[in-house]
Amino acid sequence: MRTVMGLMLMAGLTLPATTAAAQDAARGEQLYATQKCSMCHQIAGKGNKLSLLDDVGARLTKEQVHEWIVDPVAAAAKATSTKKPMMPKTYAKLPPADVDALVAYLMTLK
Numbered sequence: 114m115r116t117v118m119g120l121m122l123m124a125g126l127t128l129p130a131t132t133a134a135a136q137d138a139a140r141g142e143q144l145y146a147t148q149k150c151s152m153c154h155q156i157a158g159k160g161n162k163l164s165l166l167d168d169v170g171a172r173l174t175k176e177q178v179h180e181w182i183v184d185p186v187a188a189a190a191k192a193t194s195t196k197k198p199m200m201p202k203t204y205a206k207l208p209p210a211d212v213d214a215l216v217a218y219l220m221t222l223k
């Protein structure tokens with residue numbers, strides 16, 4: 114009985130966090146599609162090969178990915194990126210929860 118309680122407690126403490134992250138990433142994947150990121154980016158061979166995001170979660174920190182989405186001008190300057198067309202600034206207007214979901218998704222790409 115004690116073991117069962119212990120397991121339930123562990124599950125109660127760890128499951129919500131994992132599930133929330135997975136849900137965020139899943140929503141981020143949908144947003145990636147609806148926001149048409151693939152017009153300029155490629156993941157798993159799909160989209161524009163201008164910029165490949167296949168291992169972006171391994172190359173960048175989540176702070177850097179976040180900055181690319183909300184302030185691409187600053188991010189491009191730091192990365193000394195000269196690729197054109199430049200990333201649009203319009204994503205800064207997305208609800209913060211959507212930006213977080215996009216970041217969660219991109220960080221799963223390793």
Ligand code: HEC
Nearest residue numbers: 148149150152153164178181194196197198199200201215
């Ligand atoms: C009009 C083209 C365009 C669109 C649309 C676009 N981006 Fe970008 N993005 C770029 C360019 C150009 C870069 C710089 C790539 C480089 O220099 O390697 C970039 C860089 C990035 C990077 C950093 C990549 C790296 O390898 O360091 C991330 C992350 C990113 N974009 C995410 C997104 C997301 C998420 C969306 C959709 C919400 C999006 N982009 C839509 C053009 C675009």
